[in-house]
Amino acid sequence: MNIRLSNQIKMIDACINVANSKDYVVVWTGQPPLDFGADFAQLQADYKAVTQKAAQADSATGGAGDAKSQAETALEDTAFVLARALANHFKKTGNLDSLGKVDVTKTEIVQLRNQDLLDKATAIRDIATAAQAEPGADGRGVTAVRIAALSAAITGFANVMSNPRGQIVNRNTLLKEVDTDTADLMEQIADLDDLVLQFDGTDAGKRFIEAWKRARIIVDTGGSHVSGNLSPTPSQAPK
Numbered sequence: 001m002n003i004r005l006s007n008q009i010k011m012i013d014a015c016i017n018v019a020n021s022k023d024y025v026v027v028w029t030g031q032p033p034l035d036f037g038a039d040f041a042q043l044q045a046d047y048k049a050v051t052q053k054a055a056q057a058d059s060a061t062g063g064a065g066d067a068k069s070q071a072e073t074a075l076e077d078t079a080f081v082l083a084r085a086l087a088n089h090f091k092k093t094g095n096l097d098s099l100g101k102v103d104v105t106k107t108e109i110v111q112l113r114n115q116d117l118l119d120k121a122t123a124i125r126d127i128a129t130a131a132q133a134e135p136g137a138d139g140r141g142v143t144a145v146r147i148a149a150l151s152a153a154i155t156g157f158a159n160v161m162s163n164p165r166g167q168i169v170n171r172n173t174l175l176k177e178v179d180t181d182t183a184d185l186m187e188q189i190a191d192l193d194d195l196v197l198q199f200d201g202t203d204a205g206k207r208f209i210e211a212w213k214r215a216r217i218i219v220d221t222g223g224s225h226v227s228g229n230l231s232p233t234p235s236q237a238p239k
Contacts, residue, residue, distance in 0.1 A: 005182050007218045009054065012047055012185055014215035015192075016040075024208040027199050036195040043188045050181045057174035068160040069172060072117070075153040079121040080106050082128055082150050085141030089131060092140070102127060114161050118154065125150045189216070 018024060019040060028036050083102045090099035102124055112120055128147050131137050196212045199205035 005054075005179060008182050008186060009047075009051065011216060011218045012043070012189055013051075015189060015212060016044055016047060018208075018211045018215045024204070024211065027202070027205050027208045031199070033195050033198050036192065036199075039188065039192055039195065043185065043192065046181070046185055046188065050178060050185060053174055053181065054178050057171050057178060068157075071153070071157040071160050075117060075121055075150075075157040076106070076109050078146075078150045078153040079117075079124050080104070080109050082142070082146050083109070083124050085146065086124065086128055086131060089134070089137050089140040089142050092136065093134065098127060098131070118158060118161065121150060121154050121157075125154065 019028065028040070030037070083104050086102040087099060090096070090102065104120075109117070109120065125147060128142050128150070132142050132144065132147065134142075193212075193216070196209055199208055
C-alpha cells in the first residue's frame with residue numbers, strides 16, 4: 001500500500017478513536033446535529049470494510065492473477081513498439097492501407113482485453129513479418145528480433161489469458177479497490193467536519209472540536225510504500 005493511503009487510513013482511525021473516547025462520546029451521542037451520529041456510524045462501518053480489504057491485499061500472493069497482468073503488460077508494450085515501427089515504415093513508403101492497420105496509440109492497445117488484444121497483437125506481428133523484407137524496414141525497427149519478441153509475448157499471454165476469475169483477483173486489484181474506497185471515506189469525513197463544528201455549545205464540545213481537528217492532520221511518515229500490518233495504532237484522545 002502506498003504511503004498516501006496508509007496516512008489517510010491512519011488519520012480516519014484517529015478521528016474515530018477521538019469521537020469514541022469516553023471524554024467526547026457524550027458530546028455527540030443523541031445531541032444535535034443528529035446527522036453526525038448516523039454519518040459517523042456509516043464511517044465506522046465503511047472504515048472497517050476498507051481496513052479488512054487492505055489486510056487482505058497485504059496477505060495476497062498474487063499467483064496466476066499477477067502472472068496474467070505481467071503477461072498482458074508485456075504484450076501491450078511489445079505490440080505497441082512494433083506497431084509504431086511499422087507506422088513509421090508505412091508512412092515513408094506511402095502504404096496508407098497498411099498504415100491504417102497499425103497506426104494505433106498505446107491507450108488504444110491498453111484498452112483491448114483478452115482475445116481482442118491477442119488478435120490485434122497477432123495482426124501486428126503478421127504485418128511485420130510480411131513487411132520485414134521491404135527496403136528500409138529493418139532501419140525503422142521492423143526487425144526479426146522485435147517480431148520474435150512479439151511472438152513470444154503473444155504465446156505468453158495466450159497461456160494465461162483463460163485463468164479462472166478467482167485467480168485473477170489479486171493484490172493489485174484489491175489495492176485499487178482500497179484506493180477507491182478510501183477516497184469515499186475522505187469525502188465522508190469531510191462532511192463530518194462540517195457537523196463537528198456545531199458542537200460548540202459546551203466546553204466539552206469545544207474540546208471535542210479541537211481534538212477532532214488535531215486528529216484530522218495527516219502526518220507524512222516518509223517513504224513511498226509501507227508493508228506489514230496495516231492496522232492503525234489507536235490514537236489517544238486529547239483531554
